[in-house]
Amino acid sequence: MVEGTSISVSHYSKIENDIQDIKAKDLFELLDARKIDVNNFRKKIIDKKRNSLNELADQLTKAFYKPDIKLAKAVKEQLADFSDAEELQIRAELVVAVLTNNLKETKQELSAKLINYFERDATWMDDPDMLRIIGNSTRVIDFNFLATLMNKLLVKYQKIDQYPLDTQKRIGNIFVNYLHVLYDYRAKRMARKYINFLQNLPGIPELTLDKLMGDYYDAVFFKNEKELAQTLSVLKRVVPKIVSGLPEK
Structure with missing residues (x-):
């Protein structure tokens, strides 16, 4: 067992090597055994996630302006792992569709996502990158x-x-x-x-x-x-x- 916990060494090894996900119960056991404050740990995780999203957003912008289809697709794939990055995920889909001249093929699916997003968020009107992407996507969005x-x-x-x-x-x-x-x-x-x-x-x-x-x-x-x-x-x-x-x- 890992010292101070009920977690086996083999199970811990699988978690450490990303073979298995860690359960909440096991995570709290490990934090307690290592005398790590839960709130500080949570803050570090959130900050790390935010930095990762900011970096992906920068890469997506570079991919769009360069243009770099390979990079845009890579960013889109990485964003799929985030459950709370809808705006960036939609932006990535638009960028890939624009760069690959694939707007017609993805029109119906993208249009539905755009409608859902824009009806909930008005900040796009102040976002230079989003405005430019919208300008390049006028033929994919539902006409009405x-x-x-x-x-x-x-x-x-x-x-x-x-x-x-x-x-x-x-x-x-x-x-x-x-x-x-x-x-x-x-x-x-x-x-x-x-x-x-x-x-x-x-x-x-x-x-x-x-x-x-x-x-x-x-x-x-x-x-x-x-x-x-x-x-x-x-x-x-x-x-x-x-x-x-x-x-x-």
Whole structure:
């Protein structure tokens, strides 16, 4: 037996080598035998777990921006071992789906998880990484629920000039992607307020592309062929790669 406990040496060895899980009764016996305070032990475990999650969150961010599909998948697998990391697990699924161009195949499952998550947590609107991931996932989220999310963003950021430039660019990019979705659904009425948002962005060089995209979708949705030709002419000179992915060119 392990000194001061009723745990056999062989059983302890299996626990130590991760062959068997330790029961609560055995854990308390060991802590008591080693004169370890339960509350201090619990705090150390929680801190260690929090640090592990923070590290995985950092790795996931690196995987998304690099991009690194292998790392993203590895992080997703590690997160599966945590029972209280739903937000990170959903984020990991989104990142892997985006990086592997697998959004269509995972749309139904991911959309259900996203709806459940976003209905309970509003902090995503202030999270730069989550906003960027959402911006890249507009085609996987249920259309009606996506409309609700976009409207929340529109309300929150209606005074966009009062936010940092990075935030202005991020929200602008999200609405550009959303307008592509609205085009796919021929949702002309819904498009106007997002077009107006883009066109009314501050007139600074860093936001020129988003403003141009506002002009582009204005011309597309409301059949202004002259404006469409002029805007496309500029876009083709500035960002030819983006033009190739536009719905009308």
